[in-house]
Amino acid sequence: MSSTLVVHHLRVSQSETIVWLCEELGVAYDLKCYDREQTLLAPDVYKALSPLKTAPVIEDVDTYQPNPEHIKLAESQACVEWISRKYGQGRLINKPWDAHWKEWLFWWHFTHGSLQPALQMKLLTAALPKDHPGAKVADSRIEHYLQLIDERLGKSQYLVGDDFTAADLIMVFPLTTMRAFIPMDLSAYSNILRYLKEIGERPAYQRTFEKAETKLKPMLNANPPSLFSM
Amino acid sequence: MSSTLVVHHLRVSQSETIVWLCEELGVAYDLKCYDREQTLLAPDVYKALSPLKTAPVIEDVDTYQPNPEHIKLAESQACVEWISRKYGQGRLINKPWDAHWKEWLFWWHFTHGSLQPALQMKLLTAALPKDHPGAKVADSRIEHYLQLIDERLGKSQYLVGDDFTAADLIMVFPLTTMRAFIPMDLSAYSNILRYLKEIGERPAYQRTFEKAETKLKPMLNANPPSLFSM
Incomplete structure (x- = not known):
C-alpha cells in the first residue's frame, strides 16, 4: 500500500x-x-x-x-x-467561530512561542554552574510555564476546553519524549500528570509508539528514565 | 477616541x-x-x-x-x-486555497519554531567561552537560518511570494529590534538587507515607530547600534 x-x-x-x-x-x-x-x-x-x-x-x-x-x-x-x-477537513484545528477560540490561539502558539525556547535554553544551561543567572532564567521560565499548563489542565480536560485539539498534539512532545534529552520532574504538577495519563490511553497515541518507536516507552510519568545527556 | x-x-x-x-x-x-x-x-x-x-x-x-x-x-x-x-477579514493570513500556501505554512511557523529559539539560546551563550559546544550550536543554527531566509528573499520580494503577509510581520522583529539585545551582523545577507530596507519604507512600519518607539530608530542596517548587553 x-x-x-x-x-x-x-x-x-x-x-x-x-x-x-x-x-x-x-x-x-x-x-x-x-x-x-x-x-x-x-x-x-x-x-x-x-x-x-x-x-x-x-x-x-x-x-x-x-x-x-x-x-x-x-x-x-x-x-x-x-x-x-x-x-482531515481541518479537524483538530479550531476556527474563529468555535467556542474557546481565544484559548485555542494561545495554546496552539504557546508551545513553540514560549515553552520550547525555554527548554532549548535549558539544554545549554547544563554547561553552566547551577547558580549562573542564565541557568536561573531558564529554570524559572520552565517552572512558570509548567504552572500555567497545570492550572489550565485543572480547569478543563484538554488545553482548549474538553475537546482534544492540535494544541494538545503540539504540547505533548516537550512534556514527554523531549525529556529523553532534558530531564524534567513533573511530580509537582498533578493536573499535567492526569493529562499525560489520559493521553497515554488514546489508541492513536499507542499506535504511534507501536509503529514508530518500538524501543521507546511513552514518557508519561513524573520522572521517566533519562536516556541521553547532552 | x-x-x-x-x-x-x-x-x-x-x-x-x-x-x-x-x-x-x-x-x-x-x-x-x-x-x-x-x-x-x-x-x-x-x-x-x-x-x-x-x-x-x-x-x-x-x-x-x-x-x-x-x-x-x-x-x-x-x-x-x-x-x-x-x-481585518483575515487579511495577511494565507488560506489553504491561496497560491504559496505551503510557503506560508513554513514561514509563518519558522520564526517561532526555529529562528527565535536559536536567538534565545544565543542570549545565554554570551556567558560561555566562544569555543564552547553550546555556543557553537547556537551560532551555527543562526547562520544556517539566516542563509535560508536570505535564499528565500533572493527568489521573491517577501517570504511568501510577492505579497506582504503576517509571516513577514513576525519575522521582522528578530531580524531588527531583537538585535538591541543580541548583536547580529547581517552584512553577508544582501537579500535580507534589501528586504529590511523595503520594510523600512512601508508607511505602516514608519507610523509604528512614530507612535510607539519615539526614541528608537528602526534597526534595518547590517550592524545597528548595540543598545543593551544582557
Whole structure:
C-alpha cells in the first residue's frame, strides 16, 4: 500500500507528533523511520530531506496548485496544518467561530512561542554552574510555564476546553519524549500528570509508539528514565 | 477616541509587531506604552497584564461568545491571528486555497519554531567561552537560518511570494529590534538587507515607530547600534 503522504520519522524526536496526528485523523500515510547516530544527531540522510535539517519532514503532492507538485515540508505546526486541512477537513484545528477560540490561539502558539525556547535554553544551561543567572532564567521560565499548563489542565480536560485539539498534539512532545534529552520532574504538577495519563490511553497515541518507536516507552510519568545527556 | 482593542506595548520588545499589524490593517486601537526598568525587564505593571508576563498583550471584547467577555491575550502569533480575523477579514493570513500556501505554512511557523529559539539560546551563550559546544550550536543554527531566509528573499520580494503577509510581520522583529539585545551582523545577507530596507519604507512600519518607539530608530542596517548587553 502506498500513499501520497509520507511521514519521515526521526526516532526520539518531534516527528512523533506527525505520526500521532495521522493516527488521530485516520489518514493514510507511508511511514519512514530513521535512527539517530551515536552522536544523537540525525543521520545525514535525514538532514538531506529538508533545508531545515530537523524533524519532522513530510512529503506530499501539492494539489492546491494548478500543476500538482511534489513537495517536502518541515516545521511541526506547518506539517500539522497541512495534513489536517488537506486530509482531515481541518479537524483538530479550531476556527474563529468555535467556542474557546481565544484559548485555542494561545495554546496552539504557546508551545513553540514560549515553552520550547525555554527548554532549548535549558539544554545549554547544563554547561553552566547551577547558580549562573542564565541557568536561573531558564529554570524559572520552565517552572512558570509548567504552572500555567497545570492550572489550565485543572480547569478543563484538554488545553482548549474538553475537546482534544492540535494544541494538545503540539504540547505533548516537550512534556514527554523531549525529556529523553532534558530531564524534567513533573511530580509537582498533578493536573499535567492526569493529562499525560489520559493521553497515554488514546489508541492513536499507542499506535504511534507501536509503529514508530518500538524501543521507546511513552514518557508519561513524573520522572521517566533519562536516556541521553547532552 | 476609544476602541475596544487595546495594544499594550512594552518598548523595545516584540509587541511592536502588534502595533505594526494594526497600522498595516488600518484597525482602530488604543495604544498603551510602557518603558523597561533599568534592569531591562518589563515593569511589574506590564507583567501583571497576562499570566505569561511577556510582551505582547492585547485586550479586547470577545464577541465570538454568546455573552461577550472582556479578554486579554498574549503570544505574538495568537494576537496577530485574533486581530487579523476579527478586524481585518483575515487579511495577511494565507488560506489553504491561496497560491504559496505551503510557503506560508513554513514561514509563518519558522520564526517561532526555529529562528527565535536559536536567538534565545544565543542570549545565554554570551556567558560561555566562544569555543564552547553550546555556543557553537547556537551560532551555527543562526547562520544556517539566516542563509535560508536570505535564499528565500533572493527568489521573491517577501517570504511568501510577492505579497506582504503576517509571516513577514513576525519575522521582522528578530531580524531588527531583537538585535538591541543580541548583536547580529547581517552584512553577508544582501537579500535580507534589501528586504529590511523595503520594510523600512512601508508607511505602516514608519507610523509604528512614530507612535510607539519615539526614541528608537528602526534597526534595518547590517550592524545597528548595540543598545543593551544582557
